[in-house]
Amino acid sequence: MRDIIAAALNAAALSGATYADARITDTLHEEISVANGRVEGIESGATFGIGVRVIADGSWGFASTSAVTGESAASAAKQAVAIAKASALVSRDPVHLASVDTVTDMWTGPCDIDPFDIPVKDKVALLLEADAALRAQEKVRLTKAHLGFYRISKVFGSSEGSYIEQTHYESGGGIVAYAIDGAEVLSRSFPNSHGGDWEQGGWEVIERMDLPGHAPRVAEQAVALLTADTCPSGSYDLIIDASQIALQVHESVGHPTELDRVLGDEAAFAGTSFLGLDDLDSLRYGSEIVNVTADATVPGSLGSFGYDDEGVPAQRDFLIRDGMLTGFLTSRESALEINRTSNGCMRADGWNRIPLIRMTTISLEPGTWAFDDLIADTERGLYIETNNSWSIDDKRLNFQFACEIGWLIENGELTRMVKSPNYTGITPEFWASCDAVCSADHWKVWGLPNCGKGEPMQVAHVAHGASPARFRGVQVGVGR
Amino acid sequence: MTINAHEMQERAQALATRAVELSTADSTEVVAAVSSSALTRFADNRIHQNVAEDNSEISVRAVVGTQVGVAATNRTDDDSLRACCDAALAAATSAPADPDFPGLPGVSPVEPAQRVASGTLAFNAEARAASVRSIVDQSATRGLICAGGVKSTVQGLAVANSLGIDVAQSTSGMRATVLSMGSNGGSGWASFVSRDASEFTAAALGDEAATLAERSEGPRDLEPGSYAVVLAPEAVADLVEFLGWLSLGAKALDEGRSFMTDHLGEQLMSERISLIDDALAPHAFGLTFDFEGVAKSRVALIESGVGRTVVTDSYWSARTGQANTGHALPAPNPYGPLPLNLEMSAGDATIDELIASVDRGVYVTRFHYVNVEDPVPVTLTGMTRDGTFMIENGRLTAPLKNLRFTQGVVTALNDVRGVTRDREWIGSETNPVLVPGLLLGGFAFTGQTS
Numbered sequence: 001m002r003d004i005i006a007a008a009l010n011a012a013a014l015s016g017a018t019y020a021d022a023r024i025t026d027t028l029h030e031e032i033s034v035a036n037g038r039v040e041g042i043e044s045g046a047t048f049g050i051g052v053r054v055i056a057d058g059s060w061g062f063a064s065t066s067a068v069t070g071e072s073a074a075s076a077a078k079q080a081v082a083i084a085k086a087s088a089l090v091s092r093d094p095v096h097l098a099s100v101d102t103v104t105d106m107w108t109g110p111c112d113i114d115p116f117d118i119p120v121k122d123k124v125a126l127l128l129e130a131d132a133a134l135r136a137q138e139k140v141r142l143t144k145a146h147l148g149f150y151r152i153s154k155v156f157g158s159s160e161g162s163y164i165e166q167t168h169y170e171s172g173g174g175i176v177a178y179a180i181d182g183a184e185v186l187s188r189s190f191p192n193s194h195g196g197d198w199e200q201g202g203w204e205v206i207e208r209m210d211l212p213g214h215a216p217r218v219a220e221q222a223v224a225l226l227t228a229d230t231c232p233s234g235s236y237d238l239i240i241d242a243s244q245i246a247l248q249v250h251e252s253v254g255h256p257t258e259l260d261r262v263l264g265d266e267a268a269f270a271g272t273s274f275l276g277l278d279d280l281d282s283l284r285y286g287s288e289i290v291n292v293t294a295d296a297t298v299p300g301s302l303g304s305f306g307y308d309d310e311g312v313p314a315q316r317d318f319l320i321r322d323g324m325l326t327g328f329l330t331s332r333e334s335a336l337e338i339n340r341t342s343n344g345c346m347r348a349d350g351w352n353r354i355p356l357i358r359m360t361t362i363s364l365e366p367g368t369w370a371f372d373d374l375i376a377d378t379e380r381g382l383y384i385e386t387n388n389s390w391s392i393d394d395k396r397l398n399f400q401f402a403c404e405i406g407w408l409i410e411n412g413e414l415t416r417m418v419k420s421p422n423y424t425g426i427t428p429e430f431w432a433s434c435d436a437v438c439s440a441d442h443w444k445v446w447g448l449p450n451c452g453k454g455e456p457m458q459v460a461h462v463a464h465g466a467s468p469a470r471f472r473g474v475q476v477g478v479g480r
Numbered sequence: 481m482t483i484n485a486h487e488m489q490e491r492a493q494a495l496a497t498r499a500v501e502l503s504t505a506d507s508t509e510v511v512a513a514v515s516s517s518a519l520t521r522f523a524d525n526r527i528h529q530n531v532a533e534d535n536s537e538i539s540v541r542a543v544v545g546t547q548v549g550v551a552a553t554n555r556t557d558d559d560s561l562r563a564c565c566d567a568a569l570a571a572a573t574s575a576p577a578d579p580d581f582p583g584l585p586g587v588s589p590v591e592p593a594q595r596v597a598s599g600t601l602a603f604n605a606e607a608r609a610a611s612v613r614s615i616v617d618q619s620a621t622r623g624l625i626c627a628g629g630v631k632s633t634v635q636g637l638a639v640a641n642s643l644g645i646d647v648a649q650s651t652s653g654m655r656a657t658v659l660s661m662g663s664n665g666g667s668g669w670a671s672f673v674s675r676d677a678s679e680f681t682a683a684a685l686g687d688e689a690a691t692l693a694e695r696s697e698g699p700r701d702l703e704p705g706s707y708a709v710v711l712a713p714e715a716v717a718d719l720v721e722f723l724g725w726l727s728l729g730a731k732a733l734d735e736g737r738s739f740m741t742d743h744l745g746e747q748l749m750s751e752r753i754s755l756i757d758d759a760l761a762p763h764a765f766g767l768t769f770d771f772e773g774v775a776k777s778r779v780a781l782i783e784s785g786v787g788r789t790v791v792t793d794s795y796w797s798a799r800t801g802q803a804n805t806g807h808a809l810p811a812p813n814p815y816g817p818l819p820l821n822l823e824m825s826a827g828d829a830t831i832d833e834l835i836a837s838v839d840r841g842v843y844v845t846r847f848h849y850v851n852v853e854d855p856v857p858v859t860l861t862g863m864t865r866d867g868t869f870m871i872e873n874g875r876l877t878a879p880l881k882n883l884r885f886t887q888g889v890v891t892a893l894n895d896v897r898g899v900t901r902d903r904e905w906i907g908s909e910t911n912p913v914l915v916p917g918l919l920l921g922g923f924a925f926t927g928q929t930s
Contacts (some may be wrong), residue, residue, distance in 0.1 A: 033812070033814050035814065038578060038580070039575050039576055039578065040812060040813075040814050041550065041811070041812025041813070041814060042548075042549045042550065042571040042572075042574060042575050042812070043549075043550040043551065043552070043571070043811075043812050044550075044551045044552070044567050044568075044571060045539075045551065045552035045553070046552070046553045046554070046555070046564075047537075047552075047553070047554045048554060048555055049535070049554065059527065059530070060527075060528065060529060060530060061530050062529075062530065062531040062532070063531070063532045063533075064531075064532070064533045064534070064535075065533075065534045065535075066534065066535045066536055066554045066555075066556075067534075079532060080532075082605060083518075083530045083531070083532060083605045084530065086520075086527075086530065086605035086606050086608070086609040087520070087527040087528075087530040087609065089527075089606070089609040089610070089613060090522065090525075090526055090527045090609055090612045090613050090616060091526050091527060092524075092525070092526045119574065120570070120571060120574035120575075121574045124574060124575065124576065128576070141735070141736065142735050142736075142737075144814075180735075180736050180737075183739075183856045183857065184856070185736070185737055185854075185855055185856055263523075263524070264523050264524050264625070264627060265523045265524075265528055265529075265627075266523075267523055267627040267659055267661065268521075268523070268627035268628040268629065268657055268658070268659040269629075269657075271848065271849075352533045352535060353531075354529060354531055388853075389851040389852050389853050389861070390851055391849045391850065391851045391861045391862050391863070391884075392849055392863075393848060393849065393863040393865075393882055393884070393929050394848050394849070394863065394865055394882070395929070397929050398863060398882070398884055398927060398928070398929040400861050400884060400886070400926075400927070402853050402861075420853075420854070422853065424884070424926070424927055426929070455519060455521060455629050455631070456517070456519060456531075456533075456631075478861075478886055478926050478927070479853070479859075479861070479886030479887075479924060479926050
């Protein structure tokens with residue numbers, strides 16, 4: 001691999017690049033899905049290639065190929081330089097990069113049991129067992145269960161002299177029960193919706209989930225939702241479970257603090273941010289108990305690595321401290337805009353994509369409350385679990401989330417179950433209304449395997465640590 | 481350098497047939513794609529990302545009895561193809577027998593179609609940069625900031641199976657998008673999709689977005705509520721794509737997740753709404769066969785508001801007794817068959833006539849971040865973006881701040897007051913939808929970004 005990387009970097013330099021990096025990525029993937037007792041798919045996939053990123057004439061160019069030879073790598077490098085020179089036809093200031101130490105290093109993520117060594121039959125059997133347990137309830141008319149695994153190996157080399165090899169495994173899965181009655185379709189998921197939960201690690205991650213063990217409760221709750229009242233409309237004190245807090249952090253803190261969005265790089269697609277450069281260290285983002293970190297060093301988290309795809313070492317950084325905006329997610333190029341060095345957030349979705357600023361593990365740091373005490377402290381409220389849908393505007397201000405299930409809180413007690421709860425808000429007002437965050441005893445890192453960004457679309461695997469939290473006076477039951 | 485689409489198609493066909501030869505499964509299906517794509521993105525009036533990709537991908541579906549497994553690779557030497565076939569076979573032998581699996585489909589005659597344009601093959605990095613220059617100039621000279629992308633894709637795709645299917649086609653497409661932004665909340669959008677990049681007039685697209693951005697400066701508030709709404713084609717496309725994804729496939733119908741479940745043959749929408757899927761139309765994009773190599777059919781999904789049928793593939797055809805319409809996605813496919821060539825029928829009005837018929841309502845250029853709140857009635861929530869206006873006394877008046885909507889699409893399409901005769905291609909350069917503008921009697925706006 002070292003020879004192929006060198007061929008790319010040499011060809012880039014000879015063609016006129018002032019900077020180049022080359023990244024060979026080898027990804028192995030397996031996905032198994034079951035629905036209504038039938039195996040819907042057993043699929044494995046492998047993708048291998050090299051991408052070469054260059055700066056020439058002060059502008060960026062990138063070319064990639066699935067032919068991983070010295071000759072093809074050099075050809076891709078020359079194409080990248082030609083593309084960079086075309087970019088320079090519509091340019092402004094030349095690209096500069098914040099400094100980074102050059103390193104030669106290896107990094108490996110955690111994995112106790114290689115998931116690709118586990119026979120597919122055993123994986124299928126586990127899913128069929130969980131699926132059967134979901135279907136024990138008559139009104140559960142549709143069930144789904146799935147497992148997925150990745151092994152991702154990357155070799156990175158730069159014209160500055162870094163050479164980094166990294167390998168990690170990811171494992172994830174989940175189950176869903178759909179109770180259907182007439183035109184009503186109500187779902188209940190475990191351990192999370194939209195792809196379940198994921199961690200860096202091997203088969204031990206799946207064993208810990210115990211999908212079959214949780215299936216009976218999931219199915220019972222799905223059926224109970226059919227006869228539950230619809231979530232009321234109005235202003236309520238809202239207690240949100242940890243998995244939905246994870247998505248709330250993702251959409252209303254993670255994305256708006258991506259510095260490329262702040263600078264307008266994603267304006268035409270996913271949008272910009274309500275934040276500006278001047279807001280750093282001056283904007284009150286939330287109440288004083290709101291602390292949010294970006295941490296690529298959390299063991300076993302989907303957002304962890306040794307080095308990002310620019311060769312910047314993994315770091316922990318505060319985005320919000322005591323409610324104040326104190327940081328952005330940055331790259332080597334964008335960090336210069338705030339007179340800092342990169343905090344290492346550049347990742348690419350494979351060999352054929354450029355690195356973009358992506359979330360690492362973006363976490364709402366734990367507070368002090370016990371969950372039961374929080375419920376007991378709430379006179380009139382709503383407790384909700386597990387995301388069902390999400391939407392947020394192009395500046396990451398106006399959001400609306402729907403969850404799978406909720407319970408009213410009356411005089412400090414959870415009372416009636418309600419179906420289809422949703423809520424809406426404006427980002428800084430919402431975080432300002434946060435007056436309680438549960439403690440580390442209730443805190444968990446959730447893996448999100450499906451964060452979309454950029455064109456061509458890139459899907460990043462990111463993570464969020466969260467515990468349940470309370471928000472005062474939130475508008476719920478929108479559109480009812 | 482000009483891309484050779486014919487060579488890409490031949491290469492894909494050779495890879496597909498070779499992999500079928502190498503497989504030792506009872507029966508085998510291979511999908512091979514050889515592609516070349518490039519995208520020039522711009523933001524803040526300069527090119528900031530500029531990328532190109534060449535790739536070859538092979539997906540093998542191996543069948544043993546009624547056991548099925550799939551494996552994919554992008555390594556194309558014989559050893560790698562053989563390893564991929566072996567992986568698919570191993571997956572198949574690990575799977576339980578599926579008594580409902582009907583076997584791989586047999587040969588069906590596929591309509592030949594010319595879907596490659598020489599203008600797209602020659603649309604290289606310099607040409608893309610020149611287009612971006614023309615777009616940017618339209619905003620920059622008016623003191624506006626613009627962002628967007630210019631993309632081209634050329635692909636040869638082949639499907640072969642051990643029952644004799646051996647089909648291949650090459651396609652090309654290009655797409656350009658422009659967002660232009662003013663300093664006082666103004667924002668305008670324009671997009672263009674074509675099989676042929678030589679049809680693209682960059683300056684005109686840049687002008688359209690910049691003009692809309694100037695027109696929408698200084699947006700004001702609007703009280704949430706239900707309003708008559710004129711949706712430009714870009715906004716209509718979102719509604720149509722969600723209808724197709726959630727409701728118009730045989731799997732969704734069978735599982736009770738479609739609004740047409742138990743209601744086929746009934747009047748479900750306004751008589752002004754007709755929806756077809758037609759990959760065979762002369763103007764269509766993409767392939768004339770599906771990912772099982774089965775010829776695509778023209779399918780009338782909704783006719784004058786009456787729910788008629790849904791699309792199928794070999795599995796759901798066998799399971800439901802409906803004819804196979806040729807709408808399989810790549811295996812394994814948990815979504816079931818889906819319509820990828822949707823067209824909504826045109827009406828007889830212009831967009832100006834629709835606006836002129838509204839006393840008080842809202843004009844929407846496009847939506848943003850739309851998602852599903854309730855799948856059966858296709859209740860969606862999302863935001864308006866890049867050109868939302870008040871309509872008063874038949875005229876566009878004040879620009880509006882972005883509005884959130886929470887609305888059932890089936891309900892909204894029950895009250896259609898007008899449809900434009902002009903339609904536009906909206907979406908990706910590989911499978912866009914063809915849609916008109918619509919005037920709807922009521923649309924629920926449930927919030928606003930202040």
